[in-house]
Amino acid sequence: MNQEHKNGADRLTQEYVRSHRGSLSLHSEAERHFAAAGATHAARVADPCRPYITHAAGSRKWDVDGNEYIDYTMGHGALILGHSHPAVVSAVREQAGRGLHYGENHELEIRWAELIARMMPIAERIEFCAAGQEANMMAIRLARVYTGRRRILRLRYNYHGWAEGLVAPGAPGCITTDDVTEVPMNDLAAVERALSGAEYALLLSEGGGARMAGQLPVDLDFQRALPHLAHRYGTLYCIDEVVTGFRDSPGGWQQLIGVTPDLATLGKCVGGGLPVGAVVGRADIFDSLNPAATPDRLINHAGTWNANPLSCAAGAAACSLYLDGTPQRQAAESARRFRDRGNRLLRDMGISGRLHGRSIVHLYLGPIERDDFDPDFEAPSTDIEMLAGTAHAAAKTRFKLHLLQRGVATLRGGMFIFSAAHDAGDVEATLAVLQETLHTMHRESSIPAQRTS
Numbered sequence: 214m215n216q217e218h219k220n221g222a223d224r225l226t227q228e229y230v231r232s233h234r235g236s237l238s239l240h241s242e243a244e245r246h247f248a249a250a251g252a253t254h255a256a257r258v259a260d261p262c263r264p265y266i267t268h269a270a271g272s273r274k275w276d277v278d279g280n281e282y283i284d285y286t287m288g289h290g291a292l293i294l295g296h297s298h299p300a301v302v303s304a305v306r307e308q309a310g311r312g313l314h315y316g317e318n319h320e321l322e323i324r325w326a327e328l329i330a331r332m333m334p335i336a337e338r339i340e341f342c343a344a345g346q347e348a349n350m351m352a353i354r355l356a357r358v359y360t361g362r363r364r365i366l367r368l369r370y371n372y373h374g375w376a377e378g379l380v381a382p383g384a385p386g387c388i389t390t391d392d393v394t395e396v397p398m399n400d401l402a403a404v405e406r407a408l409s410g411a412e413y414a415l416l417l418s419e420g421g422g423a424r425m426a427g428q429l430p431v432d433l434d435f436q437r438a439l440p441h442l443a444h445r446y447g448t449l450y451c452i453d454e455v456v457t458g459f460r461d462s463p464g465g466w467q468q469l470i471g472v473t474p475d476l477a478t479l480g481k482c483v484g485g486g487l488p489v490g491a492v493v494g495r496a497d498i499f500d501s502l503n504p505a506a507t508p509d510r511l512i513n514h515a516g517t518w519n520a521n522p523l524s525c526a527a528g529a530a531a532c533s534l535y536l537d538g539t540p541q542r543q544a545a546e547s548a549r550r551f552r553d554r555g556n557r558l559l560r561d562m563g564i565s566g567r568l569h570g571r572s573i574v575h576l577y578l579g580p581i582e583r584d585d586f587d588p589d590f591e592a593p594s595t596d597i598e599m600l601a602g603t604a605h606a607a608a609k610t611r612f613k614l615h616l617l618q619r620g621v622a623t624l625r626g627g628m629f630i631f632s633a634a635h636d637a638g639d640v641e642a643t644l645a646v647l648q649e650t651l652h653t654m655h656r657e658s659s660i661p662a663q664r665t666s
């Protein structure tokens with residue numbers, strides 16, 4: 214870190230502290246309760262702290278100090294309609310007046326399921342649960358009973374939740390078994406080598422590529438080969454569409470690129486902003502949930518929050534707006550405008566970094582291996598380790614703080630999650646903040662410069 218960078222870093226932190234006094238005061242209380250540096254989610258850990266929010270609407274949110282943000286965290290990706298969409302809010306209000314939880318069947322669960330099935334044709338059966346990771350846990354159980362096998366094959370860096378069996382093998386606190394095996398992304402030979410032993414119940418991969426719809430893009434030929442390869446060796450194939458369904462299109466990632474899995478898992482946008490998970494897929498795979506199944510095959514799925522009325526109300530209201538693809542298109546269009554203009558800025562300033570992604574735009578910092586990449590589906594590098602790498606983690610942390618101080622909230626310092634509520638004015642304002650931030654960081658030498666040969 215050069216002296217100018219050090220001074221800049223100090224100045225930035227001082228300015229942030231000055232304009233976030235209320236947040237810092239709450240943060241010091243939070244540190245007494247929450248072990249993760251006062252945060253309640255790994256992505257909300259920050260130094261000095263992320264802002265404490267009081268309210269949100271459309272593309273914006275406000276903190277306890279009165280600071281306004283253009284929000285690109287969008288409920289960790291759940292809010293493709295933006296904050297507090299009137300149709301969702303009124304459905305939740307109405308349902309709250311009728312009862313929060315019946316502990317019974319109710320009509321809204323059917324209406325919601327119908328909407329999901331209309332958008333995703335593989336959804337011959339739907340099983341609701343409380344969160345995206347629960348959907349993945351259920352997919353694993355269904356596949357094990359269906360195939361009579363135990364092992365799960367997953368792709369490195371793909372995220373499916375934090376629970377046992379979903380995190381990468383070897384994660385602290387997890388039981389070490391050979392039940393879950395990881396192979397590199399985009400390496401078809403490695404997938405086939407693993408599958409060829411005919412031991413795997415399920416092959417699970419993230420829709421859109423790893424980490425929020427493709428911080429690490431998946432090669433499309435590789436992606437399209439997975440269902441056939443899995444079937445060749447008697448393995449079921451599940452796409453985790455917790456982020457991409459129904460963000461990437463009304464039919465999710467599978468519709469966008471034309472691939473048909475046996476199962477798909479859903480969450481985030483499907484609940485319109487309330488907690489949800491769902492696993493969908495071929496009817497025969499769900500037979501083990503039927504009480505008529507033999508006791509050795511019966512899965513007893515009792516979740517307190519399964520299809521709870523509030524999530525059903527929010528989810529059905531939101532899904533009815535996803536059907537014709539309008540919000541998805543609006544989010545993707547704003548994202549594209551930001552991404553393409555942002556890339557012009559990065560190129561013109563000689564910064565070794567680029568933006569890529571569809572309705573979730575990812576900032577990549579590192580060597581530019583190719584500058585003619587397709588930013589919808591590719592990144593400036595094919596080196597997965599480089600894309601996932603922590604080489605420029607400090608620059609991203611600093612970038613995140615610069616943006617927050619200027620009224621732009623990103624997820625993890627490099628993800629801009631767009632919604633239908635982000636308009637042209639938001640894009641222009643964000644580009645102005647991006648330009649100012651890049652100039653400052655360039656001056657401070659805190660962002661990588663492109664090598665000129």
Ligand SMILES: Cc1ncc(COP(=O)(O)O)c(C=O)c1O
Pocket residue numbers: 289344345346347349372373374419420425453454455456480481489490
């Ligand atoms: C691809 C993917 N799958 C599963 C999950 C877990 O979902 P949840 O946090 O709702 O359990 C996430 C969360 O970010 C995710 O990105």
